[in-house]
Amino acid sequence: MLTSSINNTTRLQLAPLKIPTRLLLGPGPSNAHPAVLQAMNTPPVGHLDPAFLGLMDEIQTLLRYVWQTENPLTIAVSGTGTAAMEATIANVTEPGDVVLVGVNGYFGNRLVDMAGRYGADVRTITKPWGQVFALDELRTALETHRPAILALVNAETSTGARQPLEGVGDLCREFDCLLLVDTVTSLGGVPLFLDEWKVDLAYSCSQKGLGCPPGASPFTMSPRAVEKMQQRRTKVANWYLDMTLLSKYWGQERTYHHTAPINLYYALREALRLIAEEGIENCWMRHQKNVEYLWEGLEDLGLTMHVEREFRLPTLTTVCIPEGLDGKVIARQVLMEHNIEIGGGLGELAGKVWRVGLMGFNSRPESVDRLLEALRQVLAK
Amino acid sequence: MLTSSINNTTRLQLAPLKIPTRLLLGPGPSNAHPAVLQAMNTPPVGHLDPAFLGLMDEIQTLLRYVWQTENPLTIAVSGTGTAAMEATIANVTEPGDVVLVGVNGYFGNRLVDMAGRYGADVRTITKPWGQVFALDELRTALETHRPAILALVNAETSTGARQPLEGVGDLCREFDCLLLVDTVTSLGGVPLFLDEWKVDLAYSCSQKGLGCPPGASPFTMSPRAVEKMQQRRTKVANWYLDMTLLSKYWGQERTYHHTAPINLYYALREALRLIAEEGIENCWMRHQKNVEYLWEGLEDLGLTMHVEREFRLPTLTTVCIPEGLDGKVIARQVLMEHNIEIGGGLGELAGKVWRVGLMGFNSRPESVDRLLEALRQVLAK
Known part of the structure; x- marks a missing residue:
């Protein structure tokens, strides 16, 4: 049947996986809770199976709980934390938008790089790695740059510093800009009150405070941020992370977008369930x-x-x-x-x-x- | 300690996960092989752990085997098949590039949409859904459009049709364009000889022919395609899928890029191991x-x-x-x-x-x- 012969030089003969326990x-x-690994092990069903759609709703509700938000558009992105980070930038940034990034560590710089790729006019304020921005410093920067978006890293994974967010959202409303916050290393482990703090966009990961394996990453967007997205003059410059499409899969329409990493959603649901149980x-x-x-x-x-x-x-x-x-x-x-x-x-x-x-x-x-x-x-x- | 009170309306009290077996x-x-689920259940290690880096090498080698290619840049993308699809487009497309897409089903249209978001001058040739393109039709289209990239869907998941690829790569060399191929529903199940067929870019998924859960998706790029990427005048307009960065994590440098979905890579490695065992x-x-x-x-x-x-x-x-x-x-x-x-x-x-x-x-x-x-x-x- 085959007209060509097989190249077997890459046909590795391997033993089953053996990985040390760290x-x-x-x-x-971080290590996943044993119950979370157990849930992940459940055989997958289809991404449009009624059983799976119910689980998606549970994930959305529990993500709102751990973030303390009522944002309808709260989902898990089918990638690791960096994908969720890129989703926040990609959906609200249009070419020429001024994006002001607080850089006091590695992940601030990543936001700068990303925003630039989406055509933003990126401005930065900086602090030595390990320090944080004070409210009056942020006010001065907003006055100077008048950005469409202010991006801050709540938990700088590269420095271990916690950027306080109380009052920042009010400042952003005053200057009519969106507040975008990295909560990768805070969600589940550090007090977060997204709505009270008037955060418009946030992202996180599953493998830190939530105690789940990596690969399905929390994302949320306030109605203000959704409004900016809906007024775009151009399509979101990223198909996989386009919330105008994804919101139709996670919403009532259930329109097929991509095949979700089913088993990671099983794991995430279990991890969130355990947090709700604990409080x-x-x-x-x-x-x-x-x-x-x-x-x-x-x-x-x-x-x-x-x-x-x-x-x-x-x-x-x-x-x-x-x-x-x-x-x-x-x-x-x-x-x-x-x-x-x-x-x-x-x-x-x-x-x-x-x-x-x-x-x-x-x-x-x-x-x-x-x-x-x-x-x-x-x-x- | 907390100055704010907790909103408990979203604190769902759930039972542990119960999912029907389908x-x-x-x-x-498709259903994953039980041994694959078992491997996925292994507790995660760090994404820079020597044990994990060894596993990444094995995945690369075995992906070359199942695709029958020697492309050094052969990796798994940390997302589902659509992310790998977007990775092929994003890395080689620059604004203004003519991208010619063969549309004979849903996924051809998706390629059109994606390429447009990366600024391509997109042209299409079409066929009724369920039919495929003949070599002389492709030649005529290449003559007419002189594209930088020709994109074809080898296995149209929406129609069940197999687009033959024999001879298409030679045509593409003749017209000095790259050949990009969707093998989402063919990899592992349909004969593929990427190198012999002179395919420059291909992507797939884990949850079909490879018998693995979804979430880590094969991607490969020929040296010709890498050359086009290296000559870019602009950064890749997608940070998460940027192969100029990802190739340094999968390559010798092991430069941190993002946290890989560790457990899915365990699963993928086991799925590929089983295929190598079977042949x-x-x-x-x-x-x-x-x-x-x-x-x-x-x-x-x-x-x-x-x-x-x-x-x-x-x-x-x-x-x-x-x-x-x-x-x-x-x-x-x-x-x-x-x-x-x-x-x-x-x-x-x-x-x-x-x-x-x-x-x-x-x-x-x-x-x-x-x-x-x-x-x-x-x-x-």
Whole structure:
């Protein structure tokens, strides 16, 4: 039947998958809750199956709960957090729009790069990595740049700093601009009140505070942001992430758009269900309590934190690498000898900090104890 | 600690996930092999973990095998098939490029829409849904339009037609254009020789011929296509799918780009491993044999196929809905009474055909038997 012969040089003969079990205390992914992995293992159904459509509704409602928003357009994007980030930019940015980005870490820079690709006239305000913007600094910048969109990173995964958002939404209304916020490392672990804070666009991921594997990423858009999208003069310059189409799949119409990553939605639904069971405020308090326990233990080891205490994230801590030590070597030993992943620094903080995450299911005293013991042993060498 | 009170109206109290077990014989997803689900269930590691980087290499090699290509830039995109489709367009299209699309079904139209969003000067040639383009028709179109890219759908999921590709690559070289091919419903189930056929860009999905859950999607690009990408005057207008960045994560540099959907890569690696074990040519033959058994059974029920036999896909069959029957009602009964999913028609074929898939793990005589029995019962009512 075949007229051509098969090239077998790439026909690897492999054994079934064998992956070491790690405790993931880096910047993400974090370990998924066992019940979440179990749910993910359910055989897939079709993306238009009535059973699946019901599950989509549950995901939407529970995402509103964890974000504390009533935005109708609240969904999970079929990609990782970066895809959800790009979805916020792509849907509301038109060529020439002034987009003002607060850059105080790696992910601020990513927003700058993305907004530029969608034709925005990008302006920036900057802070040293690890610091945050004060309200009066934001006011001055809004006065100067008069942007259509102000983008801030609520939880800078590269620095461990928490950008306070109280009052920023009011400022944005005053200057008639949309407020876009990165909550990748805050959702589920850090208090968030999107509606009260008047946030117009937010995105996150599944593999951090929500305790789920990566691949289906929360996205939300306020009615104000939807209005800007509906007034576009041009199509959204991204088909996969176009909310004018996606909202018809997630909405009443159920119009086919793309095949959702079914099993990841199973997992996400279970992860959100567990948070609703625990109560979001309890979940936030648990993250805070466990991170304080971590900080105490790290200080006992003689280590110091990079970020001022008031602005430290409960989900991600940047730990200063002591003078004279090679942070990469230490992290590698922690990984290979203790099966614990911690992260290195990115960009300006490369070589200067470790990044330690306590997120979702991993935010437990046992995680802290295991890490402190491993660090104690490795640092004693 | 909290200054705001929690809105609990969206705090759904849900039971753990309960999803019916369906036999998925629609246009996709198809059921995943049990070993694939098992692999997916492995707890995630970090996306820069040495164990994960090794797995990425295996996926790349095995994707080259199933596609029969030696393209170095062969990866899985972190999204579903549509994301991989958009990746092909986004990386090689610059504003003003003439992109010629062969439209003989729903997915040809999607390519038209996408290419337009990336600023292409889009031209089309069309055929009635269910038919394919002949080589001399393509030659005439290339002469007329002189495109930078010719895009064809090898397996039109909306019609069940297989577009032959032999000789098309030579034509494209003659006219100095790139050949971009949709293999979403062919990879793993239909003979494909990308290098021999001189295909420059191809994409697929995981949940059809590869027998894996959806969410990580094969993408490949020839050195000719890479050259066009490298000569771009503008950045790729899509950050998430930018191969100039992604190739540094999948390549030697291992530069962080985004957090991969780890567990889906576990699943994909296992699915590809099983195909390498079976042998790709055996896998193709199995698909052909089982679909012929299906056609015979459908004809015995008095049903007819929409596509001429020579151009029918072994993975997806469009079955004409007999005069006077409501296809949606029948499909719904097959789903709810027999737990078997079959698809309805899209676009021009809505209401006119059912779409029956026999893909990957589901391409077995038992699937055919179950479906024929269910149809027999439902049609007898």
